[in-house]
Amino acid sequence: MAAGEEESREYLRRHRLPELLHRLGALLLFHRPERPREFLIQVLERVKAGRRAEGEYPFLMDEANVEAMFGLLDVLGQGSIRPAQYREALKTLGLSTEDLELEDDVEITLDEFKEGMKKKMLESWSVY
C-alpha cells in the first residue's frame, strides 16, 4: 500500500471516522431533515458540546426508545431480562460488550438496563 494511502487509513482509524460517518448517516436517515447540511452542522455542534460536557451528545435513541427496546426483549413481561439478551442488545446497537462482568444467572431490570445503555452510549460518543 502506498505511503500516502497508509497514512490516510491510519488517520481514519485514529479518529474513528468511519464509525462517526455511520452514525451521521443513521441520524440523517432517521430524522430525514429538509435541510441535511444544517442538520449535520447541528449534530456535529452537539458532539462538540458533549465533549466539553456542555450538553448532550446526539444520541439516536432516547429514554423512551430504550424502554421500548427493553419491552421487546422482555417478552413475558417479567420485568427483567437475562444477561445474554442484554449483551445481544448492546451488540445490535454497535456498542461494546467487552467490560461487562455479569454472571449468567443474574437478572437485569429495566433501570439497570437503562443505566447500562446510557453509560455505553456515552462511552461510545466520548471518543470524539
Next chain:
Amino acid sequence: MCHFCGLCSPQLLSILHSSGLVRNLWECLREGSSCPAEPQIQNMLEELLIHKPDDPIEFMINHLKQNNDDAPRICVLGPPASGKTTVKIPNALWANLIQERLSNVDCIKQGWILEGFPENQEQAWMLQSSGIFPRHVVMLYAPDTVLIERSGGKRLDPLTQEVFHTTFDWPSDPLVQERLVKPEDLSEQEVSKKLLEYHRNFPEIFHIYQKVLKSINADQPSVDVLSQVLAFVQTRHRSAAPFTPRILFFGPPGSGKSLQAALIAQKYDVVNICCGQLLKEAVADNTKLGELVKPYIDSGCPVPNNLVLKLLTERLSSLDCLSHGWVLSGFPRDVEQGEQLQKAQINPNRVFFFNLPYESIMERLSQRRTDPVTGERYHTTFRPAPTPEIQARLRQNPKDEEENIEKRLNIYYSNVKALEDFYQDAFYVNADQDPYVIFEFIESCIIKPLPCRKP
C-alpha cells in the same frame, strides 16, 4: 417513528447495523435530488483526508458551513491557440501563487476555473501536493494545422490584454481595432515549438487527470465548444459506491420490456418483477391476497388498485428486493397508480419508456405462438418452430389476437402521456432495434449517475 420505513427506532437500529441495508439507505439520500447529502459527505471525507486536521469535528463543522460542494473546480487545458493564454514562470512559484489565490474566500465560495495550468507533470504534482484537485478537467484539442493557422490571425489589445482574431473574433469598436498588435512570440516557428512541447507534456497530464477529464474538440464554432464544456462540467462523476437499481419499464405490449427486464435481472442480480406474473403467482400459491385477487383474474376484470398495491409493496419490501434492487414492468398503468406507489414510499431511481411504432408492435405480437407441450415461445417470422411437428401444435394466446392487441394498445396510449409527465427524469428507448443494442443502451443509462440538478 421513522418516516422512511415506519419502524420504531430499536428495530430500525438493528436493521441499520446489518450493513447491507445501510448502503441502500445512503443511496436514497444520494439519488433523491431534493436531499443530496451523500456527495456532501463524500466531499467532506475527501477534504478530511487531504488536510488531516487534528480536530476532525471542528473541521467538518467548518466545511459544512462553507457549503461549497457545488462550487465548480475546473481546469481548462489545451495546446497553444486552442483557446487559452500562457506565460513563462518557474513551476514552484506558479504552484504557490495558484494555491494562494485559490484559498481566497471568493474561490472557495464561488468555485474557480484555472486556464492553461498545469502545463506539465511537475506542475500537476505541485497542485496535488498543495491539496488542489479540480473536479473537472477540460482538454481542448485540434489538429496542429488548424492551430497554426489560427495563431497566425491572433491579435492582442495591449490596453485590455484581450485576445482577438482577424477572422473569427474581430472587435466591433474601431478604436480597439486600431490598437491591436500582433503578439511577439508568434512566428510560425515559435508556435510549432510550443506545440511540440505541449505534445510532449500532454500524455502525462492526461494520465494524471484521467478520471475527471474530458477531451473536447476545439475545431468547431466556439458556441458548440462552450455548450459541450458546459454539459460536461455540470455532470457529477460516477462514484464507486454501490448502487441498488430500482427500475421501472413502461412500454406498449410487445416492446420487449420483459426480455430486457430478464436480461438486466440476470446480469446485475436484481429481482425481476412482472406485475401480471406477481398476481398469477399469488393466486397459484393460494395466499390470502391471492384468494382476494382470484375472482378478478378468473373473470378477466382488472384487479383493483389497492389489492395490486398491497401485493407489490409486500414484494418490493422483501429483503431480496431491498438489498439487490428490482426491475418492475407492467405497473403502474396510470398516474393514479404511480402516485399510490409514491405514497407507499416506493421510489424508482431509473425509469424507461419503450417506444415502438404501431406496425412493429402488430408484427411482433400477432405472430407470437406458444408450444402447449413444452411451454416454449416462438414467433412465426423471427423465431419459427424448429420442426413441422412442433409447428403443427403451436397455439396463439387469445390476448395476442389482433382486436385484443388493439384494445391493450389503446389503454396504453391513453395513459402514457400523463405517465411521461409524472416521471420527468425518464429515459426513452428505441425498442425497434436488436435486443442487445437496446440492452447496452439501458445499461448505460442505469450505470451513469443522474445529472446534477440545480436546486
